[in-house]
Amino acid sequence: MIVRPALPSDRSYLASLLYYEQAVHRHLDWRPLLDWLGKAPFGVIEENGVIQAALACPSDPPEIAWIRLFAVGSGISPRTAWNELWQFVLEQFSETQSTVQIGAISLNGWFQGLLEESGFVKRNEVIVLIWKVTVPVPAREKLSFEIRPMTKSDLPLVTQVDHLAFSPPWQLSENGIKAGYDQAAVAMVAESADGILGYQISTAMNDSAHLARLAVLPAYQNQGIGAALVKALQVDCVRKGLRVLTVNTQADNLASLHLYSKLDFHPTGEKYPLYLFERYP
16 A cells, blocks of 8 residues: 555546545535645555545645545545545645644535544534525615626735635635636626725526625625625526525624525525644644
């Protein structure tokens, strides 16, 4: 059994591992998992020329390294694979960073147990809310700003909004936001003479939509900008004949929960724990 860095030549083997195996953790992200090939740390376990497991958690943005994927084949136990690859990852980080913060949003019970055994601490929960598309949509008040479609040239300023609106580990890099923009069904910004004040990016599949990102500059929060962006999205859902709109938010984000409650979103009961691991030299 060999533990080594993943190589571009591993792509087809990793694709099969991700597709066929059941013990797979995928981060909630826009970026395709195999796009992380070439970014460290990304380790694999190889045995007799066959990749049995993989673990990737590159930092992006630099303040946080999410566990992007952990996949295990049938020829090795998840615990054995995790212990080997986790040690590999920590060694990789120790060579490049003095402080390591690694995050994971666990979607599976088996993975949650491995995280806890390795010193990860539960810090929060991601909860899922749903709005069943109805007509009419809550009325939009007269606005002192414009809501318009996002353009690619907006991405640098949108990234600035994101970094001011969120603290680690929730910030996205410009590359991460671009990935969302490229896949978006609807992407909007709220803009005034002062510039871009907020934005939203949403995806859609079949008869449902998902509000994947909503952010407003701190200095302009509590002024109806976030609500206006969501209402504009709700109008779009009605126009397209969609059935539901979902959104994820943190369990302790009371302002976000209050906003969505006012806009007739309700909890689905789905909850996913956020785990963080910090290592100091």
